[in-house]
Amino acid sequence: MNALAKTAGGIGCAVVALPLLAALVIAAAFGSLLPGGGGASAAPSAHATSDIPAPMLALYRRAAPECPGLSWTVLAAIGKVETDHGRHPTMVSSAGAVGPMQFLPSTFPMYAYPVPPGGRYPPTPWDPVDAVFAAARLLCANGAKDGKNLRRSIWHYNHSDEYVNQVLKIADEYAATAVPATGAAGKAVAFARAQLGTPYVWGGDGPAEGGFDCSGLTKAAYGAAGITLPRVAQAQYQATPKVPAGQPLLPGDLVFYGTPGRIHHVGLYIGNQQMINAPNRRSVVRTEDYRWKDYLGATRPSNQGTSQ
Template structure:
C-alpha cells in the first residue's frame, strides 16, 4: 500500500448534466474521463469517504481504463456506506442474497473475477471479498468486464445490480463525489467543471478588493454591485446574463434543490420575486461576491446563519459538454 494518501486519478468529472435535468445518459458520457488527470488528496476529506477507502478507490480505478474512481466510490457508498454499515454480510457472513463484504460480492462472482484478474498486493491472504482493498479492486475489474471496456458504463453498473434505480443512484452519487473532489473554494487553486465556469471564476477572483458600487459594472465605474460582478464574470466567458439578480435567477437553468453545487454556479438570496443578492460559487462552500456598501468584492461562505438562500443556477450548462479544464 502506498505511504502517501494522495493519488493521481483520471478524470475528476468534467460536467454533470443530470444535476439540472438532462438525464443520466450525459453523466455516463462525462464519467469516461474527458478531463485531464487531477491529483486527489485523500488526506483532505472528500464528502463522507473514509481516507483509507478513498485511497482504495483511486488505486483501483486504473485497473479499468476509462473508469472514474467516483463510480467505485459511489458503489461503495450505495452498497455499504464504505463498509460502515453493520448489516449482515458486510464484515462477516452473508446477507439474504448471499452477498458479502464492503462491495457486496456474491462468492461465485468474486471467485470468477479473481480467477480472471490478478488482484494487486496489499490485501488479504488469501484474497477476500471482506477485505476493502481486494473487494474494490475486484469491483473495478468486474465493471470493466461488464461494460466499461465497451464504453457502456450504464450497462456495467446495471450488471452489478440489476435495477435502473440503482444505476441512477450510483451515477448521482458519483456526480456528488466528483463535485466534492473538485471544489477548493480557493482563488489560488481554481478548479471548475468546464472552461466557461473556470473563466468566470478567474475573472471574478481578479476583481477582489474593488469597492461595492450600486449599479457598478466594473473598474471603469469604480467597482461592482453583486449582479454587475456576475454579469461581467460570465461576459468574460462569452455568456451574456441579464443584468439584475432577479432576472439572472429567472434565466436559470436552475440547479434542483438538494443537488450539489458546482464551481461556477450562481447562488441567490431573497424571497421569490424579490431576489436581492447573487454570488458566484467557487467550491468548498465559498462564493465570491460584491456584498454591500462598504465591503469590497471578496470571498464569503455561501450559506450563513439566518440567510435567505433562494437557490442556484448554472449559466455554463448550455456550453459545458466537451469543455476542458
C-alpha cells in the first residue's frame, strides 16, 4: 500500500569511510528516523478521478499536507467508506456522527481549529472543508504524522481492524500505478525484489557476506544491470546523474537521505512512493515508503551507462 509507512529504525548503512565506532555513533543519532513528508504527492489513478467528485479530490489533496507524511489517498478512502464522498443522502450515522467525514459533534471541535481557508466560521462537521481538514488532524494526532503508525491512526477513526484494511485497500486503488521499470532500471529493480527478506549486514555486498547494507544492495542491483556504482551512499550520490527537483521519480531511481555532504542512507525507488532498501541491523531487505523526513533527492543511474 503506497501510503503505509513503516518505522525505519537506525540507519545502519556504510555511508562514509569512518571507523566502525564513529559509524555506530552516527547510526545511533539517526535511530528514531521515520518515513514521512510529501503526503499529497501521489498522483490519482483513473479510478480515483472517476470515483471522487473533482471538488472533493482537490480538497483531499489540499488537506493532506496538514499532516506531514499523510497521503491524500487515505483521507479520500475514509471519505469513500464513510459517506461515498458526501453522496450519502443524510450523512447521519446511527451513532450520531454527521457530515461527509462522519464526526461526532463532541469530537469535532478538538480538530476543527485553525479554520482552514474556505472553511466556515464557526467550523462545522457538515462543511466539507472543515471536515476533511479535521480528519487530517485527527489522523495526525493518532499516529499518521511522519508515518509513525498509520494503521493506528485509522483505527482511531473507527475502532475496527476490518475498517482499517478496507481504508488501506481503497487508498491503494486511488493511487496511480507507476510506470514499469525497463532496461537497466528494470534489471536493478528485479534484482532488488529478489533480495527481499535477505538479512541486513553492515558493509555487506551480498550472500558472500551474509547480506547487504543499504549501499551494498544498490551497488549489487545496478551491478546486475551492468552499471558499476561506488560502494558507499555518499559516493553513489556524487557519481550518478541527479533527478531535477520536482520531476517525478521513476522505478530504478536511487533515493538519498541526509545532506549533500553527509548522506547516511540510500534506497532503490520502485514506484507508488515505495523503495526497496536495507534499513538497519534490526531488519532485513524490505519494501517501505521512501518519504523519510530528511529525504534529500534522487539520482538516475540508468541515464549514465557505466559509471566509474
